[in-house]
Amino acid sequence: MFARVTAPVATELRLPRRIGRYTLFDRIGQGGMAEIFLARAATELGGSRLVVVKQILPQFAEVPDFERLLVAEAKLASRLTHANVTQVYDLGREDGCLFIAMQYVEGLDLNELLRRCAKSRTPMPIPFALHIVTEALRGLDYAHRRTADDGTPLGIVHRDVSPSNVLASFEGEVKVCDFGIARANDIAESLPDDALKGKAGYMSPEHARGEALDARADVFAAGILLWELLAGRRMYKAQPDGPSLLELARRGDVPPLEPRGLAHEAELHAIVGRALARDRDARYPSAQAMLRDLEAYVAKAGLVTSGIKLGDWMSAELGSEVVAQRRARERAAKALEAGPLAEVRPIGGAAYAKTPAPTAVAPAPPEGALAPPSVASFVRDAPSGTGEPEAPLPALPVARAPWAGFAVAAALLAIAALWALLRPR
Ligand SMILES: Nc1ncnc2c1ncn2[C@@H]1O[C@H](COP(=O)(O)OP(=O)(O)OP(=O)(O)O)[C@@H](O)[C@H]1O
Numbered sequence: 575m576f577a578r579v580t581a582p583v584a585t586e587l588r589l590p591r592r593i594g595r596y597t598l599f600d601r602i603g604q605g606g607m608a609e610i611f612l613a614r615a616a617t618e619l620g621g622s623r624l625v626v627v628k629q630i631l632p633q634f635a636e637v638p639d640f641e642r643l644l645v646a647e648a649k650l651a652s653r654l655t656h657a658n659v660t661q662v663y664d665l666g667r668e669d670g671c672l673f674i675a676m677q678y679v680e681g682l683d684l685n686e687l688l689r690r691c692a693k694s695r696t697p698m699p700i701p702f703a704l705h706i707v708t709e710a711l712r713g714l715d716y717a718h719r720r721t722a723d724d725g726t727p728l729g730i731v732h733r734d735v736s737p738s739n740v741l742a743s744f745e746g747e748v749k750v751c752d753f754g755i756a757r758a759n760d761i762a763e764s765l766p767d768d769a770l771k772g773k774a775g776y777m778s779p780e781h782a783r784g785e786a787l788d789a790r791a792d793v794f795a796a797g798i799l800l801w802e803l804l805a806g807r808r809m810y811k812a813q814p815d816g817p818s819l820l821e822l823a824r825r826g827d828v829p830p831l832e833p834r835g836l837a838h839e840a841e842l843h844a845i846v847g848r849a850l851a852r853d854r855d856a857r858y859p860s861a862q863a864m865l866r867d868l869e870a871y872v873a874k875a876g877l878v879t880s881g882i883k884l885g886d887w888m889s890a891e892l893g894s895e896v897v898a899q900r901r902a903r904e905r906a907a908k909a910l911e912a913g914p915l916a917e918v919r920p921i922g923g924a925a926y927a928k929t930p931a932p933t934a935v936a937p938a939p940p941e942g943a944l945a946p947p948s949v950a951s952f953v954r955d956a957p958s959g960t961g962e963p964e965a966p967l968p969a970l971p972v973a974r975a976p977w978a979g980f981a982v983a984a985a986l987l988a989i990a991a992l993w994a995l996l997r998p999r
């Protein structure tokens with residue numbers, strides 16, 4: 575289905591810009607089918623909130639069935655409300671491009687988290703690795719068990735559980751995002767067999783073979799996440815002259831985990847092994863079953879931790895740069911909220927500001943931080959109001975208080991009287 579779309583093409587439009595009621599002001603990522611923007615959403619009562627807008631790359635509009643599929647997906651995804659699932663708020667279209675608005679998770683996806691661990695030579699503490707996977711399993715289990723209002727199972731399968739779709743926030747939350755390519759079973763039936771999606775490195779063998787999927791495909795992918803967080807490296811690695819990632823996924827050969835000296839480690843490895851069983855009938859039948867075993871192991875091995883500790887660790891060890899970026903983004907967003915900056919027009923050589931400049935315009939961000947949109951760009955991009963010709967600006971008012979003249983006259987009279995009394999005769 576995606577074969578016609580060759581290379582992702584970014585939209586290359588300037589920021590800030592508006593899509594519907596969203597003001598996009600920072601581009602924070604790009605995946606296979608969309609660009610990700612940080613945006614401000616105006617609320618009905620005049621407030622606003624920070625959201626992520628996922629703008630589908632324009633070339634996907636030409637792919638037959640894509641829109642229908644995506645709309646169906648977004649409708650399903652918007653039914654999911656859970657602490658471990660990124661909330662979908664909205665689906666819309668602007669200038670022929672589809673977009674999805676969703677909850678913004680301020681943190682790192684697992685790819686980035688592991689990359690930063692490797693860069694700073696900070697191994698991921700095992701309790702956090704286990705915590706992340708149990709939280710992700712909670713989100714998956716919730717989605718898998720969702721039913722329609724009449725109680726019929728929705729048959730939601732994520733199909734793309736991978737490090738870039740698991741987000742850990744600096745507040746310590748873990749959320750599975752992008753149920754955007756998950757499909758209910760009825761939609762799956764109508765698609766061609768070769769419509770393989772998701773990333774090959776995290777596919778279950780049945781997914782890589784193009785078979786119909788159930789929740790156990792997500793269990794397999796969660797097993798790979800666990801394997802990789804424990805090992806600190808990728809499970810499947812394609813070599814230049816060896817089999818491709820897809821081929822490796824079809825074979826489903828799982829390399830053994832090296833011992834880390836954990837209490838009851840064989841039990842942990844058994845959990846990983848059962849999640850990664852090649853034959854799905856030998857696998858955990860559900861995310862919940864895997865979650866139960868993992869939780870029991872964590873308690874038994876004394877590896878319990880909390881979201882707060884995870885968030886603190888991430889902020890302390892990996893987050894300084896991202897926190898600086900967040901500050902810059904917040905300042906930029908506030909400047910946006912404060913509205914267009916003053917238009918400066920000279921009057922007889924003096925400047926007259928129609929509206930005061932917002933105080934939220936940021937000082938220079940720390941080095942390496944993402945610069946907020948410049949003041950100049952806000953001025954340039956400011957909406958021109960009603961569009962009607964503007965009345966000439968008024969001249970600066972002169973203070974005219976009647977009592978001021980009266981006081982001057984009284985003072986002159988007093989001086990004259992004093993002079994008359996005291997002058998030498
Ligand atoms: N709701 C969100 N909050 C914060 N960051 C997000 C959010 N959604 C996505 N991101 C960031 O944007 C990046 C790109 O996301 P995107 O989903 O487009 O690509 P992907 O996950 O790599 O690929 P795929 O198209 O398979 O999902 C993510 O890796 C993540 O870091």
Ligand SMILES: [Mg+2]
Nearest residue numbers: 605738739752
């Ligand atoms: Mg994604």
